[in-house]
Amino acid sequence: MSTLDLIERDPDAFEIVALTAHSDVDGLAAIARRCNARMAVIGDAARYNALRTALQGSEVEAAAGETALVEAAEAGADWSMAAIVGCAGLRPTMAAVKAGGTVALANKESLVSAGALMMDAVEHSGATLLPVDSEHNAIFQCLAGSSLSDVARIILTASGGPFRTRSRDEMRAITPSQAVAHPNWSMGAKISVDSATMMNKGLELIEAVHLFPVGLDRIEILVHPQSIVHSMVEYRDRSTLAQLGSPDMRIPIASALAWPTRMETPCQPLDLATVGRLDFEAPDEERFPALRLARQVAQEGGAAPAILNAANEVAVAAFLKGAIGFLDIAMIVEDVLNRYSAPVPSGIDDVLEADAQARTQARHVMERLTA
Known part of the structure; x- marks a missing residue:
């Protein structure tokens, strides 16, 4: 939805090849009609007839199921947003990579689960893989064509989630409604819970190992509650570059959508005088063991x-x-x-x-x- 928000602000610059959703037939059909998409795919195969009915009278082709999701990824788009949550996005994302275009990667689980295979496919297909997670996009911007051999450290920042200051005993009583209420970002339920356990940051650590192969020992996590500094790169001369911005996913998406240039966004300008302060602290792997587990499996591979x-x-x-x-x-x-x-x-x-x-x-x- 954030990607479409940007695209629809300049409709003459983009042609929509395919749109997909998991189960929201009405939402998908409405957007497909509005954007004049060639194809609309609903992941839930049982909803195919409903989608076809919702698209009657339009020129949008309706399809459904996992095979159709892969076919949408192979449909010839120059630029694809891979944003299916979880391992369900693996086959479509790999299909988009193998098609050789530009793939904006928001589905971190695909790279976590099949990182070596995906990066090998990128190399062989000639695809361009652009990270969209705010942290990895920040690192990508901070590297800006620099050599990885000059990198001393990559520092992934984490908000710490809504329970950053809670004790383990206090966290025992956490409810789902509390866990999905992220203090800074508007995200889906699964990602919000991952942020609360800090598993999200663990997955991003594994993702960073593949995207920026400087070695696991040179990738660190730093808690930054304001979510203004999205990540940092320290070079061997001890210069540290940081990418800052309001916590709005349209900013990293715009970076990938317009790359290698820039585009206007409707996002709030960053007012550091109003922000007032930027805090940082080390993560606590005892209260948030997901970080330890992620580093363990990143090492194991x-x-x-x-x-x-x-x-x-x-x-x-x-x-x-x-x-x-x-x-x-x-x-x-x-x-x-x-x-x-x-x-x-x-x-x-x-x-x-x-x-x-x-x-x-x-x-x-x-x-x-x-x-």
């Missing part, structure tokens, strides 16, 4: 990141339904990592198999937990 991501998706979904507690999320992920391992993936099918097995393991862990 192979299928471990896919296992972590899958177990986390299952645990977060269970928490949002009220089936488990807030602190149980990281505990379940760690239990799955200790119980299950898989061979190094040689293809997407291997990644998805590890993902499926990890989900099964996570459900078994939850059954024992709630018995």
Whole structure:
């Protein structure tokens, strides 16, 4: 929606090849009509007839299901926004990469689960991969063509989420409604919970390892509650460059949409006099063990990141339904990592198999937990 907001401000500059959604037929059909999209795809195959009915009288082609999502990614767009949440976005994102265009990556789970395979596909297809997560986009801007060999440290900033100052005991009683109320960003429920557990930052750490291969030991996390400094790059001469901006996803999206130039956005200008202060603190891996787990699997590599991501998706979904507690999320992920391992993936099918097995393991862990 943020991408469309920017595109619709300059409609003559863009032609919409394909739009996709998971289940919102009415929303997808309305946008497809408004943008004169060639194709609209609903991920839920059972909603195909509803979408086709909603598009009657238009020239928009209707399609549905996972295969159609992949076909949309292969439909010949010069620029694709990969924003399907979770591992469900892996096949379409890989299809867009293999098509060789420019892929703006907002689906961090794809790169977490299949990082080596995706970066290899980028190299072989000649695709351009532009990070859209505010932190990775900030790093991309701070590098600005500099050599990675000159980088001393990459510093990912984190808001710390809504429970940054809570004790472990206090976090035991956290409810889903509290966890989805992020203090700075407007995000979906799953990403908001990931931010609250700081798993989101752990996933971004793994993502950064692939996007900016300077070595895991040179990528650090720093808590910055105001979410104004989106990340920093320290060079070997000890110059540190930071990218600052209001917490509005349209800013990093615009950076990727207009790259290598710039475009106007309706976002609020940054008023540092009003902000007044910028605070920073070290993350606490005892209160937020997701950070430790993410660094562990980033070091291990192979299928471990896919296992972590899958177990986390299952645990977060269970928490949002009220089936488990807030602190149980990281505990379940760690239990799955200790119980299950898989061979190094040689293809997407291997990644998805590890993902499926990890989900099964996570459900078994939850059954024992709630018995």
